[in-house]
Amino acid sequence: AWEPEDDERPRLGASGPVKVRVPAKINLHLGVGPARSDGYHELSTVYHAIALHDELTARRGDTLTLTMEGVGTGELALDESNLAIRAVRALARQAGVPAHARLHLRKQIPLAAGLAGGSADAAAALVACDTLWGTGMSRDDLAAVAAEIGSDVPFLVYGGTALGTGRGETVSPVLARPTTWHWVVAIADGGLATPAVYAELDRLRALRAAPPPLGSTDDLLAALRQRDPEVLAAALGNDLQAAALSLRPQLADVLKAGRAAGALAGIVSGSGPTCVFLAYDASEASMIATSLEQAGVCKEARTATGPVAGARVV
Ligand code: C5P
Known part of the structure; x- marks a missing residue:
């Protein structure tokens, strides 16, 4: 019988579909510094996740595919340039597993809107495939992979209200009494x-x-x-x-x-x-x-x- 060790989380993976919900973000404060030598701007921002969600479902497959419905269908590229696909490839590389999954996206967050919809889908894909494959990564591990994909992706792994620094990829939660x-x-x-x-x-x-x-x-x-x-x-x-x-x-x-x-x-x-x-x-x-x-x-x-x-x- 399989016995869990103290600090080891199950690495069994999922046989059925894994469905993930991910929010849009707004910035309550978006302070932009000068352009850096790498082309990015140094930010001091307060991220805030709002109840406008995309939903991504991951199923087992022999290759990596992405389909979608909802807002942006027919406009959003579903090829290797898609942030969700790039996120899954980065996770597979990091975990040393084949990047095999069938992803389906149900989109409500509009494209190129300043709501980080593409970044949200990348965060959702990381969380979904981590569960599908049983790679057993912590939120912090996933956020580290997320940072390779885009500046806003780590925040969408955490959600809530959080301080963002660097180019936005360094995220720390804002501890406040819960207020809606x-x-x-x-x-x-x-x-x-x-x-x-x-x-x-x-x-x-x-x-x-x-x-x-x-x-x-x-x-x-x-x-x-x-x-x-x-x-x-x-x-x-x-x-x-x-x-x-x-x-x-x-x-x-x-x-x-x-x-x-x-x-x-x-x-x-x-x-x-x-x-x-x-x-x-x-x-x-x-x-x-x-x-x-x-x-x-x-x-x-x-x-x-x-x-x-x-x-x-x-
Ligand atoms: O990190 P991400 O790929 O989402 O950024 C998209 C673009 O936004 C960058 O290529 C850059 O032009 C701009 N950006 C920036 N400074 C940041 C974040 C993004 O100039 N801190």
Whole structure:
């Protein structure tokens, strides 16, 4: 009979399908430093996982395949360039096992939206194949593999609310008493390419046409601890917002419409073009979402609570 040793987790793998849910992320604070020699920017950010989920199912197979349904079907490449495929290959290399799995993605998180949807799918694929193959990695092990795939991928392995440093890949959880925040997510027509938004920020800064950098996350972290939405609203900030607005001036109308509808604050999410609004409570959030859709300033407005867990087997 198989007997577990003290600190050894089962390495049996799963015979049936493994289904993983993974959230989108927003940045409550996104402080962007100067460009580094490797082309990345030094970040000080506070990540926050919200209840807008993708779902990835992994099954046993003789090769590695990826299929999908939902948002982005027909647009998202399902080949070796896909972040989920790249994540599975990296995990297989690390664990010394063949990269064999049939992956199926059910997508709700829009593409190139500033919500880290592609990174979320990579995190989900890591958690799913770790269980499917019985590779028995810890969250920290998976986050280390995740960092090779993209700056936001480690955060989506953990979820919750967390501080991100380096290029965003170094993640440490924010310890705060549990509070649920109510967000409205205004999804735009079309996406923005993240590298283009960072490049636009560099250009604006060189022209001295960007607002002063946000700097430290201290005020945001202090605001989170106060558990008051008005206090948190005043502390939200994103250095990429000016660049996203410069590339997509219509986003100013979205931000204005959200505030007019009663949001406590609105910011561009990550590199945009999604805008997120903080609402006082769940019923305010629904009203703001309805107003945004009626104003016709976005493709779709959804409510989402946060924080929520990262990629998890369900
Ligand atoms: O890490 P990831 O591949 O998701 O980053 C996508 C792009 O975003 C990078 O190629 C870079 O242009 C930009 N980026 C950056 N600084 C960061 C993170 C991302 O300039 N800290």
